[in-house]
Amino acid sequence: MTAQSNKKSLFLLVTSLLFGVMFLFINFQAVHAASMKTIKKSAPCIVEQIRLSVPSKNRRAWLMAEEKTWKPWLAQKDGFLDRQLLWDRHKEEATLLIRWSTRERWKSIPKSEIGEVQELFENVARDLTGQDSGNPFPITYEGELLPQ
Numbered sequence: 405m406t407a408q409s410n411k412k413s414l415f416l417l418v419t420s421l422l423f424g425v426m427f428l429f430i431n432f433q434a435v436h437a438a439s440m441k442t443i444k445k446s447a448p449c450i451v452e453q454i455r456l457s458v459p460s461k462n463r464r465a466w467l468m469a470e471e472k473t474w475k476p477w478l479a480q481k482d483g484f485l486d487r488q489l490l491w492d493r494h495k496e497e498a499t500l501l502i503r504w505s506t507r508e509r510w511k512s513i514p515k516s517e518i519g520e521v522q523e524l525f526e527n528v529a530r531d532l533t534g535q536d537s538g539n540p541f542p543i544t545y546e547g548e549l550l551p552q
Contacts (some may be wrong), residue, residue, distance in 0.1 A: 448551060449485060452502040452510060455545035459496050465532035466498060466541050471523040479500065483509025497544065507548070 458466045470489060478484045485503040492499070504510035529540040 415515055437516065449465050450504050450507045450510060451549040452504060453498075453545070453547045454500040454502070454543060454547055456498040456540050456541040457496065458491060458502070459491060460496040461542060463491060465529060467534055469525055469529040469541070472528050473521055477521045481509075481513065483512075496543070501549075 410543070433536045456466070467489065478487060483505040485505055487500060487502040490499040491497070530536070530538075532541045
């Protein structure tokens with residue numbers, strides 16, 4: 405083989421490799437764009453926001469009542485993703501941020517079932533705080549947030 409035919413073979417090989425890489429890159433971009441359209445079309449997750457009155461002296465009781473009631477119940481619910489429990493010591497107020505995969509899954513939970521868990525929560529909270537009746541941690545706000 406001559407030097408010129410070696411150069412020609414090398415040129416063809418490099419050209420073929422470059423063409424192959426470009427082809428793969430273009431296909432990757434097309435697949436990526438298609439998957440992004442699918443993601444954008446799917447319903448975004450939603451965050452349930454609840455605020456409770458939680459006095460400083462009963463903060464630990466609130467956390468224990470949450471741990472014994474709402475945490476295990478939420479863990480088995482379809483569409484539940486996670487939750488954050490936050491507490492503002494100045495306002496003596498808790499904020500619960502509960503993330504759901506879709507609003508539809510969250511809202512499909514029967515109110516009666518939620519009521520049963522709330523009743524259990526209040527019973528446990530009363531036992532832990534020594535309160536005779538009512539809800540030791542009344543809800544002050546309920547709403548929903550959409551992640552941006």
